[in-house]
Amino acid sequence: MRPTAALREIIARPGCTLAVSAHDPLLARLVEQAGFEVIGLSGNAVAASYLGLPDMGFLNLSDMVNVARRISGAVSIPVLVDADTGYGNAMAVQRTVRELEQAGVAGIIIEDQIDYKKCGMIKTAHPVVPAEEHAAKIRAACMARSDADFVICARTDAAADHGLDEAIRRAFLYVEAGADMLDVEVVGTPEEVESIRRARLPVPLKGSMDEGKKLWLNPLPMLADAGYKLASYPGLVRYTVVRSVREALAHLKQHGSSAGFEHRMATVEEYFSAVDIERYLAMEREILAK
Secondary structure, eight states, X not given: OOHHHHHHHHHHSSSOXXXXXXXXXXXXXXXXXXXXXXXXXXXXXXXXXXISOOSSSOOOHHHHHHHHHHHHHHOSSOEEEEOTTOSSSHHHHHHHHHHHHHTTOSEEEEEOBOSSOOOTTSSSOOOBOOXXXXXXXXXHHXXXXXXXXXEEEXXXXXXXXXXXHHHHHHHHHHHHTTOSEEEEOOOOOHHHHHHHHHHTOSSOEEEEOOTXXXXXXXXXXXXXXXXXXXXXXXXXXXXXXXXXXXXXXHHHHHHSSOTTTGGGSOOHHHHHHHTTHHHHHHHHHHHHHO
């Protein structure tokens, strides 16, 4: 099944499906091998891993396309890409869709922050553009796709500065513009989830289950009842990588050896298994035997 069609099937079925963000092909393969059905590509994680910078608008379209193409080529499950603000105005969004569609991803998320955007996890103001301006971007994105199954997810960050009622108003406007899915960014308190449930938004919802917020503390059945179809964990892998690598480096610095830490590391065999070494060795034997 094409990744776009697979993602459509996932967000159409009952319940709420777990998705995990991975910022390089190796990590994406680990997510797939663990049995997850959707990979997210977080702009926050790509800004850090690709540029060594915070998620404050430094990424451009070429950066994200380069990473997205490698990840989608390494796995068979759908990849849903954080496309920030679309990398420009409504006309520029058309190129964004074409480039990422050609990179093999299953869908994109476009947010309504100003172009100098900041990750929702950064404790600062998050100014948004006028709702009609973002609705035009969503219309442009829908017009630009060549695969009708390519998912356009509209994200609104309006709740942070303007309240949840404004975010919900914008969400309805973005659905009218053609959005297939919505990401209403909230802290994720039970009260906020209940308000979203009562709004009965007419398309599937994607939830950001970042451990720095509270949405991840809500049970999946509760989220499903509110309309969430994807519970996406953007921070699980990146936070684990930073903590684990720092601990390993601190051990090496202190002891002058990795002895005593090896039980917390993958074995050589586990590492090569992650990149499917046996399949490539078998392929090599077949090719060279001819």
